[in-house]
Amino acid sequence: MHRLLMLGLSHATADLATREKFAFNPDQQREVLEQFKEKFPGCEAVLLCTCNRVELYAATKTLNDPPIEELTSFLCASRGVRPEEFASHWYHRSERAVVHHLFTVVSSLDSMVLGESQILGQVREAYDLAHQQNVTGSLLNPLFQRALAVGKQVMSETQLGAGRLSVASVAIDYARRIFDHFDDKTVLNIGAGEMAELVLQHLKELNPGQLLLCNRSVSRAEELSRRFGGRTASLDELDELLVAADIVVTSTGASEPIITRARFEKLLKARRYRPIFIIDIAMPRDVEPSIEKLENVYLYNLDHLQQVVSQTQSQRKDAIAAAQQIVLDQVDSFISWHRRRELGPLIDSLYQKYHRIAQEEIERTLNKLPNTTAAEKEHLQELARRIVNKLLHDPMRMLKNAEGTHGPPAQYLHAMEKLFGLTETPEQPPDSEPK
Amino acid sequence: MPTPGQLALLIFAIVIFAIGGAASVLRLQGEPSRRLLLAKQCLYWGLLVSVAVLIWHCITRGSWIPLEDNFDAMLWLAILLTAFVLYVQTTKPVEGIDWFIMPIVILLLVAAVIFGREKPRLYTLQTWAWVHRVTAYGGAVAFVVAGAVGAMYLITNARLRNRLVVTGGTNFGSLERLEHFTRVSVTLGFALLTIGLITGVVEILHRPGSNPLGRDWFFHPIVLLTLGVWVIYALVLHAPINPAFRGRRAAMLSIVGLVLMIGAIIAVQWMPKTGGH
Numbered sequence: 032m033h034r035l036l037m038l039g040l041s042h043a044t045a046d047l048a049t050r051e052k053f054a055f056n057p058d059q060q061r062e063v064l065e066q067f068k069e070k071f072p073g074c075e076a077v078l079l080c081t082c083n084r085v086e087l088y089a090a091t092k093t094l095n096d097p098p099i100e101e102l103t104s105f106l107c108a109s110r111g112v113r114p115e116e117f118a119s120h121w122y123h124r125s126e127r128a129v130v131h132h133l134f135t136v137v138s139s140l141d142s143m144v145l146g147e148s149q150i151l152g153q154v155r156e157a158y159d160l161a162h163q164q165n166v167t168g169s170l171l172n173p174l175f176q177r178a179l180a181v182g183k184q185v186m187s188e189t190q191l192g193a194g195r196l197s198v199a200s201v202a203i204d205y206a207r208r209i210f211d212h213f214d215d216k217t218v219l220n221i222g223a224g225e226m227a228e229l230v231l232q233h234l235k236e237l238n239p240g241q242l243l244l245c246n247r248s249v250s251r252a253e254e255l256s257r258r259f260g261g262r263t264a265s266l267d268e269l270d271e272l273l274v275a276a277d278i279v280v281t282s283t284g285a286s287e288p289i290i291t292r293a294r295f296e297k298l299l300k301a302r303r304y305r306p307i308f309i310i311d312i313a314m315p316r317d318v319e320p321s322i323e324k325l326e327n328v329y330l331y332n333l334d335h336l337q338q339v340v341s342q343t344q345s346q347r348k349d350a351i352a353a354a355q356q357i358v359l360d361q362v363d364s365f366i367s368w369h370r371r372r373e374l375g376p377l378i379d380s381l382y383q384k385y386h387r388i389a390q391e392e393i394e395r396t397l398n399k400l401p402n403t404t405a406a407e408k409e410h411l412q413e414l415a416r417r418i419v420n421k422l423l424h425d426p427m428r429m430l431k432n433a434e435g436t437h438g439p440p441a442q443y444l445h446a447m448e449k450l451f452g453l454t455e456t457p458e459q460p461p462d463s464e465p466k
Numbered sequence: 467m468p469t470p471g472q473l474a475l476l477i478f479a480i481v482i483f484a485i486g487g488a489a490s491v492l493r494l495q496g497e498p499s500r501r502l503l504l505a506k507q508c509l510y511w512g513l514l515v516s517v518a519v520l521i522w523h524c525i526t527r528g529s530w531i532p533l534e535d536n537f538d539a540m541l542w543l544a545i546l547l548t549a550f551v552l553y554v555q556t557t558k559p560v561e562g563i564d565w566f567i568m569p570i571v572i573l574l575l576v577a578a579v580i581f582g583r584e585k586p587r588l589y590t591l592q593t594w595a596w597v598h599r600v601t602a603y604g605g606a607v608a609f610v611v612a613g614a615v616g617a618m619y620l621i622t623n624a625r626l627r628n629r630l631v632v633t634g635g636t637n638f639g640s641l642e643r644l645e646h647f648t649r650v651s652v653t654l655g656f657a658l659l660t661i662g663l664i665t666g667v668v669e670i671l672h673r674p675g676s677n678p679l680g681r682d683w684f685f686h687p688i689v690l691l692t693l694g695v696w697v698i699y700a701l702v703l704h705a706p707i708n709p710a711f712r713g714r715r716a717a718m719l720s721i722v723g724l725v726l727m728i729g730a731i732i733a734v735q736w737m738p739k740t741g742g743h
Binding site for chain 2: 205208209212304306326327335338
């Protein structure tokens with residue numbers, strides 16, 4: 032019988048300095064999994080390491096073997112630290128709680144940034160790595176495969192992953208809603224604020240056709256040019272630059288708007304009324320707000336972008352309940368599937384054992400009754416079979432419905448194995464199938 | 467004239483398209499992947515059933531020449547539009563394009579059921595008249611696309627101006643892409659409509675006094691509406707020379723053009739039942 036265990040620490044229980052001590056790169060992960068295989072033969076493991084969590088998922092053959100303390104010591108030893116130093120940071124789960132925790136993690140419900148999709152890839156990588164090391168098996172394989180499917184389901188069926196959470200990525204989203212391709216577009220950056228750099232970084236990923244960098248300080252513009260590529264230009268050429276630009280990011284420290292409506296209106300014809308996307312992240316603003324009234328001009332300032340970020344945050348919070356429901360449904364479904372799989376062989380072997388005993392007793396009794404007819408023999412055999420079935424019916428029903436009233440189902444299974452002596456493989460009489 | 471069996475099958479296609487349309491809209495309320503799949507399957511099956519009706523109709527009337535009667539013409543329009551939606555969604559998907567085009571497809575099929583039951587028109591099979599019909603209907607297909615995409619452009623533009631957050635399937639794609647679609651559709655439609663207009667006028671001039679539009683054909687609604695459509699699309703295509711007509715204005719004009727064109731199609735239905743139309 033398999034037992035599920037998990038121990039770990041995350042951003043919720045440990046600060047960055049502590050998490051750093053347990054950071055494993057892929058090579059170190061492989062090494063730890065190899066050591067795990069040697070130390071706990073027959074056990075399965077997946078080691079999930081991200082910048083926000085380190086978690087060891089294990090499936091063991093027998094209850095409390097290895098105990099959670101031994102797994103903690105193993106993980107601490109692999110990093111050369113003493114377990115008692117970090118005792119307060121560790122959390123551990125067993126059985127159903129492990130499934131629930133993993134499904135919650137992979138759905139990003141336990142992430143620092145709610146709804147981030149990176150965790151799905153990180154769980155996949157951790158599982159793939161363990162699978163390659165042959166340290167996963169009949170329990171962790173289906174568990175992790177189901178977990179990845181649950182993560183995808185949550186992302187596709189809820190709004191948990193919808194929207195953007197940074198001003199820069201919101202700006203890029205808007206750019207994509209205006210323009211289809213960027214290889215023939217010109218991006219103009221005016222000024223050199225920190226936020227503008229972030230936006231530029233994102234815009235650079237769109238591979239724009241041309242990047243123009245314009246700043247009062249030529250040296251600062253050249254510095255940006257070295258980082259992002261592109262051509263530096265003087266503010267004196269601003270009109271020509273605005274005619275050429277399709278996307279403008281502006282963040283100067285000017286006290287008055289540098290792009291006024293009157294100035295831009297004159298340029299519309301020269302621009303051939305091409306759409307322009309202006310991101311004004313300066314404080315005070317660099318672009319006169321009335322410019323947005325002009326045809327094909329899309330002006331966004333810091334407030335507009337920040338508002339979208341806030342909406343995304345509240346939208347994601349609203350989606351938590353739906354995501355949690357999916358997780359709960361999937362946990363139930365997985366546990367039920369797992370229990371059916373685990374209980375099947377145990378129930379079979381129990382029935383086989385007791386039918387065999389009943390059969391032996393019937394044979395012994397029949398030997399003492401030489402005048403018994405064939406029909407009478409059959410009646411006696413049927414009687415013994417019915418008695419065994421009725422005696423086992425209630426315990427089996429209770430076992431199937433065991434839901435942790437007195438302990439997790441695994442404990443029931445373990446107790447059944449011990450009480451009925453099912454750890455040894457019984458002989459397989461041909462007619463001993465339960466009826 | 468379509469048989470009751472063909473009409474029943476066509477109504478079945480309408481139901482399939484309607485279910486697909488409902489699934490496509492309802493995907494916004496949840497289970498997007500399952501409902502999108504259902505919508506796509508309905509689109510495929512609806513198209514298949516419509517094509518089956520078209521083939522059956524051709525077999526029963528013993529002719530494979532398209533656009534010989536009302537039923538055939540409406541069916542062709544609907545099939546071409548559905549094929550266009552499928553083509554776009556499989557090559558360069560534009561979210562929600564089906565919301566704008568499929569209602570027109572359903573209306574066309576309903577029109578085929580209603581007008582198709584009437585006595586068929588006696589179409590002449592002269593090449594000249596046939597070219598006129600094919601180009602006029604081909605232009606109509608292109609203008610439906612232009613009008614629908616124009617509407618999507620206006621919605622996207624309004625959302626961007628109001629800084630609305632768009633999630634899921636209501637993102638219709640970028641303005642640039644929608645504008646490109648409108649321009650290509652209008653260019654194609656304009657070329658076809660121009661040929662349709664010229665061939666139509668030539669046909670009328672060949673039969674002075676006996677043409678279905680009457681002696682004062684120039685003031686007939688179909689001629690005036692078609693001319694209106696032609697002028698509007700000429701303006702839309704004018705954008706490269708006068709770029710002030712691009713973007714929102716071009717989108718609005720393409721919608722006005724579509725409305726006029728629908729008027730022209732309705733006018734055709736009220737024309738005398740004999741003659742060239």
